Amino acid sequence: MPKEVIVLRYGHRHVRDYRVTSHCCLVARAFGADKIEIVGEQDTAIERTVSEMNERWGSGARVEFVGSWNERLAHYNKLGFTSVHLTMYGVPIQDAEKGLAGKDKLLVIIGSQKVEREVYEKSDYNVSITLQPHSEIAALAVFMDRIFDGQELSRIFPKAKIAVEPRNKGKKVRKV
Amino acid sequence: MPKEVIVLRYGHRHVRDYRVTSHCCLVARAFGADKIEIVGEQDTAIERTVSEMNERWGSGARVEFVGSWNERLAHYNKLGFTSVHLTMYGVPIQDAEKGLAGKDKLLVIIGSQKVEREVYEKSDYNVSITLQPHSEIAALAVFMDRIFDGQELSRIFPKAKIAVEPRNKGKKVRKV
Numbered sequence: 001m002p003k004e005v006i007v008l009r010y011g012h013r014h015v016r017d018y019r020v021t022s023h024c025c026l027v028a029r030a031f032g033a034d035k036i037e038i039v040g041e042q043d044t045a046i047e048r049t050v051s052e053m054n055e056r057w058g059s060g061a062r063v064e065f066v067g068s069w070n071e072r073l074a075h076y077n078k079l080g081f082t083s084v085h086l087t088m089y090g091v092p093i094q095d096a097e098k099g100l101a102g103k104d105k106l107l108v109i110i111g112s113q114k115v116e117r118e119v120y121e122k123s124d125y126n127v128s129i130t131l132q133p134h135s136e137i138a139a140l141a142v143f144m145d146r147i148f149d150g151q152e153l154s155r156i157f158p159k160a161k162i163a164v165e166p167r168n169k170g171k172k173v174r175k176v
Numbered sequence: 177m178p179k180e181v182i183v184l185r186y187g188h189r190h191v192r193d194y195r196v197t198s199h200c201c202l203v204a205r206a207f208g209a210d211k212i213e214i215v216g217e218q219d220t221a222i223e224r225t226v227s228e229m230n231e232r233w234g235s236g237a238r239v240e241f242v243g244s245w246n247e248r249l250a251h252y253n254k255l256g257f258t259s260v261h262l263t264m265y266g267v268p269i270q271d272a273e274k275g276l277a278g279k280d281k282l283l284v285i286i287g288s289q290k291v292e293r294e295v296y297e298k299s300d301y302n303v304s305i306t307l308q309p310h311s312e313i314a315a316l317a318v319f320m321d322r323i324f325d326g327q328e329l330s331r332i333f334p335k336a337k338i339a340v341e342p343r344n345k346g347k348k349v350r351k352v
Contacts, residue, residue, distance in 0.1 A: 020195055023311035030308035057308055089340055089347040094329050120346055129317075130329050131340040132206035132233055135199035138317035141305075145318050153270050153306050164265055164307040170296055171265040 001148060004105045006076065007033045007061070007140065010069050010119065011112035012040040023137045024110060025050050029060040031144035032152040033108070037066045058157020058176075073107065073122055081105040083123045086139040087115070090126030097146045100125065108143065110136040177324060180281045182252065183209045183237070183316065186245050186295065187288035188216040199313045200286060201226050205236040207320035208328040209284070213242045234333020234352075249283065249298055257281040259299045262315040263291070266302030273322045276301065284319065286312040 007028040012021045021038060025046060028036045038046070042065040050063045066072055073083055082103045090096075100106065109123060120126055129139040144152055165172040183204040188197045197214060201222060204212045214222070218241040226239045242248050249259055258279045266272075276282065285299060296302055305315040320328060341348040 020199070023196070023199075023313060026308075026310040027314040030306045030310040030314075053309060060308075087347075089343065089349075091342050091344050092329060094326055117346075126344055128340070128342055130206045130331070131342060132202075132236075132331075132333065133229060134202040134206040135313050135317070137199060137311050137313040138203045138207075141311070141314035141318050142321050145321065150270055153268060155306070155308075157308065164304070166267050166304055166307060167265065168267050168302055170293075171263075173265075 001101055001151070002103055002106045005033045006081070006107050007036045008069060008072055008107060008109045009036065009038040010109055011114055012038050013112070014041045014043055017112060018043065018045060020112070020137065022046055022049050024140060025063055026053065027137055027141050029053060031141060032148060032155050033061045033144070036061050036063045037072055038063060039066055039069045041065070056161050058160030060157050069109070069119065076107045079105065081107040082125070083107040083109060084125045084127050085109040085111070085119055085123035086129065086136065086143055087111070087120070087126050088128050088131060088133055089120070090128040092131070093127050093129050093143060093146055096125060096127045101147050101149065106147070108140065110140050112136065177277055177327070178279055178282045181209045182257070182283050183212045184245060184248055184283060184285045185212065185214040186285055187290055188214050189288070190217045190219055193288060194219065194221060196288070196313065198222055198225050200316060201239055202229065203313055203317050205229060207317060208324060208331050209237045209320070212237050212239045213248055214239060215242055215245045217241070232337050234336030236333050245285070245295065252283045255281065257283040258301070259283040259285060260301045260303050261285040261287070261295055261299035262305065262312065262319055263287070263296070263302050264304050264307060264309055266304040268307070269303050269305050269319060269322055272301060272303045277323050277325065282323070284316065286316050288312065
Protein backbone atom coordinates (compact mmCIF):
# COMPACT_ATOMS: atom_id res chain seq x y z
CA MET A 1 0.00 0.00 0.00
CA PRO A 2 1.46 3.41 -0.92
CA LYS A 3 2.81 5.52 1.95
CA GLU A 4 2.37 8.78 0.07
CA VAL A 5 -0.09 9.81 -2.62
CA ILE A 6 -0.07 13.22 -4.32
CA VAL A 7 -2.98 14.13 -6.61
CA LEU A 8 -2.15 16.47 -9.48
CA ARG A 9 -5.17 18.12 -11.12
CA TYR A 10 -4.30 19.14 -14.64
CA GLY A 11 -6.25 21.44 -16.98
CA HIS A 12 -8.24 23.36 -14.39
CA ARG A 13 -9.95 26.43 -15.83
CA HIS A 14 -10.65 29.25 -13.41
CA VAL A 15 -14.33 29.72 -12.42
CA ARG A 16 -15.63 27.40 -15.13
CA ASP A 17 -14.18 24.28 -13.46
CA TYR A 18 -14.78 25.35 -9.89
CA ARG A 19 -17.30 22.68 -8.97
CA VAL A 20 -15.66 19.77 -10.74
CA THR A 21 -12.20 20.63 -9.38
CA SER A 22 -13.70 21.04 -5.89
CA HIS A 23 -15.19 17.57 -6.13
CA CYS A 24 -11.77 16.25 -7.21
CA CYS A 25 -10.12 17.88 -4.20
CA LEU A 26 -12.71 16.64 -1.71
CA VAL A 27 -12.41 13.11 -3.07
CA ALA A 28 -8.61 13.25 -2.91
CA ARG A 29 -8.85 14.40 0.72
CA ALA A 30 -11.59 11.95 1.79
CA PHE A 31 -9.83 8.99 0.18
CA GLY A 32 -6.55 9.73 1.88
CA ALA A 33 -4.30 11.65 -0.51
CA ASP A 34 -1.50 13.54 1.23
CA LYS A 35 -1.64 16.63 -0.96
CA ILE A 36 -3.48 18.08 -3.93
CA GLU A 37 -1.72 20.19 -6.53
CA ILE A 38 -3.74 22.09 -9.12
CA VAL A 39 -2.13 23.37 -12.29
CA GLY A 40 -3.60 26.78 -13.00
CA GLU A 41 -4.42 30.24 -11.78
CA GLN A 42 -4.84 30.44 -8.00
CA ASP A 43 -8.48 30.08 -6.98
CA THR A 44 -9.07 31.06 -3.37
CA ALA A 45 -12.61 29.63 -3.38
CA ILE A 46 -11.26 26.11 -3.86
CA GLU A 47 -8.53 26.58 -1.26
CA ARG A 48 -11.16 27.86 1.18
CA THR A 49 -13.52 24.94 0.55
CA VAL A 50 -10.80 22.41 1.28
CA SER A 51 -9.30 24.22 4.24
CA GLU A 52 -12.73 24.64 5.86
CA MET A 53 -13.22 20.91 5.45
CA ASN A 54 -9.85 20.25 7.13
CA GLU A 55 -10.76 22.65 9.93
CA ARG A 56 -14.09 20.99 10.76
CA TRP A 57 -13.81 17.37 9.65
CA GLY A 58 -10.16 16.77 10.42
CA SER A 59 -6.76 17.39 9.02
CA GLY A 60 -6.33 15.95 5.52
CA ALA A 61 -4.77 16.94 2.23
CA ARG A 62 -4.39 20.62 1.51
CA VAL A 63 -4.44 22.34 -1.87
CA GLU A 64 -1.61 24.11 -3.62
CA PHE A 65 -1.75 25.85 -7.00
CA VAL A 66 1.28 25.17 -9.18
CA GLY A 67 2.55 26.55 -12.46
CA SER A 68 3.42 23.58 -14.63
CA TRP A 69 2.57 19.88 -14.57
CA ASN A 70 5.83 19.17 -16.32
CA GLU A 71 7.91 20.77 -13.60
CA ARG A 72 5.94 18.93 -10.89
CA LEU A 73 6.27 15.59 -12.64
CA ALA A 74 10.06 16.09 -12.87
CA HIS A 75 10.12 17.14 -9.21
CA TYR A 76 8.25 14.04 -8.03
CA ASN A 77 10.23 11.77 -10.34
CA LYS A 78 13.39 12.90 -8.58
CA LEU A 79 11.80 12.06 -5.23
CA GLY A 80 11.12 8.50 -6.38
CA PHE A 81 7.40 8.79 -7.13
CA THR A 82 5.70 6.60 -9.72
CA SER A 83 3.35 8.67 -11.88
CA VAL A 84 -0.09 7.37 -12.88
CA HIS A 85 -2.30 9.27 -15.29
CA LEU A 86 -5.95 8.24 -15.06
CA THR A 87 -7.50 8.07 -18.53
CA MET A 88 -10.06 5.92 -20.32
CA TYR A 89 -7.36 5.02 -22.88
CA GLY A 90 -5.01 3.39 -20.37
CA VAL A 91 -4.42 -0.09 -19.02
CA PRO A 92 -7.41 -1.37 -17.00
CA ILE A 93 -7.07 -0.77 -13.25
CA GLN A 94 -7.88 -4.42 -12.55
CA ASP A 95 -4.69 -5.36 -14.43
CA ALA A 96 -2.52 -2.56 -13.04
CA GLU A 97 -3.60 -2.36 -9.41
CA LYS A 98 -1.45 -5.10 -7.92
CA GLY A 99 1.73 -3.57 -9.30
CA LEU A 100 0.73 -0.05 -8.27
CA ALA A 101 -0.36 -0.99 -4.76
CA GLY A 102 3.22 -2.14 -4.18
CA LYS A 103 4.68 1.32 -4.89
CA ASP A 104 5.66 3.53 -1.97
CA LYS A 105 4.94 6.90 -3.55
CA LEU A 106 2.35 7.68 -6.21
CA LEU A 107 1.70 10.83 -8.18
CA VAL A 108 -1.85 10.50 -9.53
CA ILE A 109 -2.58 12.81 -12.45
CA ILE A 110 -6.19 13.64 -13.33
CA GLY A 111 -7.04 15.79 -16.30
CA SER A 112 -10.12 17.56 -17.55
CA GLN A 113 -11.41 17.72 -21.15
CA LYS A 114 -8.15 18.60 -22.85
CA VAL A 115 -5.04 16.65 -21.96
CA GLU A 116 -1.84 17.12 -23.95
CA ARG A 117 -0.32 14.09 -25.61
CA GLU A 118 2.82 14.65 -23.53
CA VAL A 119 0.97 13.77 -20.31
CA TYR A 120 0.30 10.28 -21.71
CA GLU A 121 3.90 9.92 -22.77
CA LYS A 122 5.64 11.20 -19.68
CA SER A 123 3.51 9.38 -17.11
CA ASP A 124 4.90 6.02 -16.03
CA TYR A 125 1.44 4.48 -16.23
CA ASN A 126 -1.80 5.39 -17.97
CA VAL A 127 -4.63 3.62 -16.17
CA SER A 128 -8.33 3.32 -17.05
CA ILE A 129 -11.31 2.87 -14.77
CA THR A 130 -13.74 1.21 -17.22
CA LEU A 131 -13.08 1.80 -20.94
CA GLN A 132 -15.93 4.27 -21.20
CA PRO A 133 -15.98 8.07 -20.98
CA HIS A 134 -17.20 9.25 -17.59
CA SER A 135 -15.66 11.41 -14.86
CA GLU A 136 -12.21 12.12 -13.45
CA ILE A 137 -13.86 12.47 -10.03
CA ALA A 138 -15.19 8.92 -10.23
CA ALA A 139 -11.95 7.58 -11.67
CA LEU A 140 -9.95 9.07 -8.81
CA ALA A 141 -12.28 7.60 -6.16
CA VAL A 142 -12.26 4.08 -7.58
CA PHE A 143 -8.49 4.23 -8.09
CA MET A 144 -7.90 5.25 -4.47
CA ASP A 145 -10.37 2.66 -3.14
CA ARG A 146 -8.56 -0.10 -5.02
CA ILE A 147 -5.01 1.06 -4.31
CA PHE A 148 -5.75 1.34 -0.58
CA ASP A 149 -7.82 -1.86 -0.65
CA GLY A 150 -10.78 -0.24 1.09
CA GLN A 151 -8.75 0.78 4.13
CA GLU A 152 -9.28 4.46 3.31
CA LEU A 153 -13.00 4.03 3.94
CA SER A 154 -12.59 3.97 7.70
CA ARG A 155 -9.75 6.47 7.90
CA ILE A 156 -9.66 8.69 10.99
CA PHE A 157 -8.80 12.34 10.34
CA PRO A 158 -6.79 13.91 13.17
CA LYS A 159 -7.85 17.18 14.83
CA ALA A 160 -11.47 16.87 13.70
CA LYS A 161 -13.98 19.08 15.49
CA ILE A 162 -16.93 16.97 14.38
CA ALA A 163 -17.45 13.43 13.12
CA VAL A 164 -20.33 11.39 11.71
CA GLU A 165 -21.96 8.69 13.81
CA PRO A 166 -23.06 6.32 11.07
CA ARG A 167 -26.67 5.11 11.12
CA ASN A 168 -29.17 3.65 8.74
CA LYS A 169 -31.76 6.41 9.23
CA GLY A 170 -31.29 10.10 9.90
CA LYS A 171 -28.14 12.17 10.40
CA LYS A 172 -26.01 12.23 13.48
CA VAL A 173 -22.87 14.31 13.97
CA ARG A 174 -20.96 14.37 17.24
CA LYS A 175 -18.36 16.76 18.61
CA VAL A 176 -14.94 15.17 18.83
CA MET B 177 -25.04 -9.34 -7.88
CA PRO B 178 -28.03 -7.12 -8.76
CA LYS B 179 -29.77 -7.79 -12.07
CA GLU B 180 -31.20 -4.30 -12.33
CA VAL B 181 -29.92 -0.97 -11.01
CA ILE B 182 -31.77 2.33 -11.43
CA VAL B 183 -30.00 5.54 -10.42
CA LEU B 184 -32.22 8.35 -9.18
CA ARG B 185 -30.60 11.79 -9.15
CA TYR B 186 -32.34 13.99 -6.63
CA GLY B 187 -32.05 17.76 -6.20
CA HIS B 188 -30.84 18.66 -9.70
CA ARG B 189 -30.98 22.38 -10.39
CA HIS B 190 -31.32 23.42 -14.03
CA VAL B 191 -28.17 24.93 -15.63
CA ARG B 192 -26.35 25.33 -12.31
CA ASP B 193 -25.94 21.57 -11.81
CA TYR B 194 -25.39 20.68 -15.45
CA ARG B 195 -21.81 19.49 -15.15
CA VAL B 196 -22.15 17.62 -11.87
CA THR B 197 -25.36 15.90 -12.97
CA SER B 198 -23.74 15.02 -16.31
CA HIS B 199 -20.85 13.38 -14.46
CA CYS B 200 -23.39 11.44 -12.35
CA CYS B 201 -25.15 10.23 -15.50
CA LEU B 202 -21.95 9.22 -17.28
CA VAL B 203 -20.76 7.33 -14.21
CA ALA B 204 -24.12 5.56 -13.86
CA ARG B 205 -23.91 4.54 -17.52
CA ALA B 206 -20.23 3.52 -17.51
CA PHE B 207 -20.61 1.47 -14.32
CA GLY B 208 -23.59 -0.46 -15.67
CA ALA B 209 -26.79 1.14 -14.38
CA ASP B 210 -29.86 0.24 -16.42
CA LYS B 211 -31.51 3.65 -16.29
CA ILE B 212 -31.01 7.12 -14.86
CA GLU B 213 -33.90 9.18 -13.58
CA ILE B 214 -33.39 12.84 -12.72
CA VAL B 215 -35.86 14.70 -10.54
CA GLY B 216 -36.27 18.17 -11.97
CA GLU B 217 -36.98 20.32 -14.97
CA GLN B 218 -36.15 18.64 -18.26
CA ASP B 219 -32.67 19.52 -19.47
CA THR B 220 -32.08 18.57 -23.08
CA ALA B 221 -28.32 19.21 -22.83
CA ILE B 222 -27.94 16.35 -20.35
CA GLU B 223 -30.16 14.03 -22.37
CA ARG B 224 -28.11 14.85 -25.46
CA THR B 225 -24.77 14.22 -23.72
CA VAL B 226 -25.86 10.77 -22.57
CA SER B 227 -27.59 9.76 -25.80
CA GLU B 228 -24.56 10.80 -27.86
CA MET B 229 -22.45 8.62 -25.59
CA ASN B 230 -24.82 5.69 -26.15
CA GLU B 231 -24.76 6.30 -29.88
CA ARG B 232 -20.94 6.24 -30.18
CA TRP B 233 -19.66 4.16 -27.28
CA GLY B 234 -22.47 1.60 -27.07
CA SER B 235 -25.92 1.21 -25.72
CA GLY B 236 -26.13 1.88 -21.99
CA ALA B 237 -28.44 3.62 -19.54
CA ARG B 238 -30.60 6.41 -20.88
CA VAL B 239 -31.84 9.46 -18.99
CA GLU B 240 -35.40 10.34 -18.07
CA PHE B 241 -36.57 13.43 -16.22
CA VAL B 242 -39.22 12.72 -13.59
CA GLY B 243 -41.44 14.87 -11.42
CA SER B 244 -41.15 13.54 -7.89
CA TRP B 245 -38.68 11.29 -6.08
CA ASN B 246 -41.46 10.20 -3.76
CA GLU B 247 -43.61 8.89 -6.57
CA ARG B 248 -40.64 7.08 -8.14
CA LEU B 249 -39.63 5.50 -4.83
CA ALA B 250 -43.19 4.22 -4.35
CA HIS B 251 -43.21 2.96 -7.96
CA TYR B 252 -39.96 1.02 -7.55
CA ASN B 253 -40.97 -0.26 -4.13
CA LYS B 254 -43.99 -1.89 -5.73
CA LEU B 255 -41.73 -3.53 -8.30
CA GLY B 256 -39.63 -5.11 -5.54
CA PHE B 257 -36.64 -2.76 -5.60
CA THR B 258 -34.50 -2.12 -2.53
CA SER B 259 -33.73 1.59 -2.19
CA VAL B 260 -30.28 2.80 -1.18
CA HIS B 261 -29.59 6.47 -0.50
CA LEU B 262 -25.89 7.33 -0.69
CA THR B 263 -24.97 9.78 2.07
CA MET B 264 -21.99 10.42 4.32
CA TYR B 265 -24.30 9.90 7.34
CA GLY B 266 -25.22 6.32 6.46
CA VAL B 267 -23.93 2.86 7.29
CA PRO B 268 -20.42 2.28 5.86
CA ILE B 269 -20.44 0.54 2.47
CA GLN B 270 -17.93 -2.03 3.72
CA ASP B 271 -20.55 -3.18 6.27
CA ALA B 272 -23.55 -2.97 3.93
CA GLU B 273 -22.17 -4.27 0.64
CA LYS B 274 -22.55 -8.00 1.18
CA GLY B 275 -26.24 -7.67 1.97
CA LEU B 276 -26.87 -5.27 -0.89
CA ALA B 277 -24.95 -7.30 -3.48
CA GLY B 278 -27.47 -10.09 -2.82
CA LYS B 279 -30.46 -7.97 -3.87
CA ASP B 280 -31.91 -8.43 -7.34
CA LYS B 281 -33.07 -4.88 -7.93
CA LEU B 282 -31.58 -1.70 -6.53
CA LEU B 283 -32.76 1.89 -6.67
CA VAL B 284 -29.71 4.03 -5.89
CA ILE B 285 -30.58 7.56 -4.81
CA ILE B 286 -27.95 10.29 -5.06
CA GLY B 287 -28.64 13.81 -3.87
CA SER B 288 -26.96 17.16 -4.22
CA GLN B 289 -26.42 19.78 -1.51
CA LYS B 290 -29.91 19.81 -0.08
CA VAL B 291 -31.60 16.53 0.69
CA GLU B 292 -34.92 16.43 2.56
CA ARG B 293 -35.07 14.46 5.79
CA GLU B 294 -37.78 12.29 4.21
CA VAL B 295 -35.28 10.81 1.74
CA TYR B 296 -33.28 9.42 4.67
CA GLU B 297 -36.41 8.05 6.29
CA LYS B 298 -38.07 6.49 3.29
CA SER B 299 -34.99 4.81 1.80
CA ASP B 300 -34.46 1.22 2.91
CA TYR B 301 -30.75 1.87 3.38
CA ASN B 302 -28.60 4.94 3.87
CA VAL B 303 -25.05 4.05 2.92
CA SER B 304 -21.82 6.03 3.25
CA ILE B 305 -18.66 5.89 1.17
CA THR B 306 -16.14 7.16 3.73
CA LEU B 307 -17.52 9.25 6.60
CA GLN B 308 -16.23 12.47 5.08
CA PRO B 309 -17.93 15.05 2.86
CA HIS B 310 -16.92 14.63 -0.77
CA SER B 311 -18.86 13.96 -3.97
CA GLU B 312 -22.00 12.10 -5.02
CA ILE B 313 -20.21 11.29 -8.30
CA ALA B 314 -17.42 9.51 -6.42
CA ALA B 315 -19.85 7.83 -4.01
CA LEU B 316 -21.87 6.41 -6.91
CA ALA B 317 -18.77 5.05 -8.67
CA VAL B 318 -17.34 3.32 -5.59
CA PHE B 319 -20.78 1.94 -4.69
CA MET B 320 -21.25 0.44 -8.17
CA ASP B 321 -17.69 -0.94 -8.24
CA ARG B 322 -18.26 -2.72 -4.94
CA ILE B 323 -21.79 -3.94 -5.63
CA PHE B 324 -20.72 -5.40 -8.99
CA ASP B 325 -17.43 -6.65 -7.51
CA GLY B 326 -15.36 -5.05 -10.27
CA GLN B 327 -17.14 -6.92 -13.06
CA GLU B 328 -18.54 -3.66 -14.42
CA LEU B 329 -14.98 -2.55 -15.27
CA SER B 330 -14.76 -4.81 -18.30
CA ARG B 331 -18.38 -4.49 -19.38
CA ILE B 332 -19.04 -4.64 -23.14
CA PHE B 333 -21.59 -2.11 -24.43
CA PRO B 334 -23.66 -3.45 -27.32
CA LYS B 335 -24.01 -1.54 -30.62
CA ALA B 336 -20.87 0.54 -30.03
CA LYS B 337 -19.44 2.31 -33.07
CA ILE B 338 -16.05 2.80 -31.44
CA ALA B 339 -14.13 1.22 -28.58
CA VAL B 340 -10.88 1.88 -26.73
CA GLU B 341 -7.89 -0.39 -27.27
CA PRO B 342 -6.23 -0.08 -23.86
CA ARG B 343 -2.52 0.73 -23.81
CA ASN B 344 0.01 2.13 -21.40
CA LYS B 345 1.05 5.00 -23.67
CA GLY B 346 -0.97 7.05 -26.14
CA LYS B 347 -4.62 6.76 -27.20
CA LYS B 348 -6.04 4.15 -29.51
CA VAL B 349 -9.67 3.89 -30.55
CA ARG B 350 -10.90 1.31 -33.05
CA LYS B 351 -14.08 1.05 -35.07
CA VAL B 352 -16.31 -1.79 -33.89
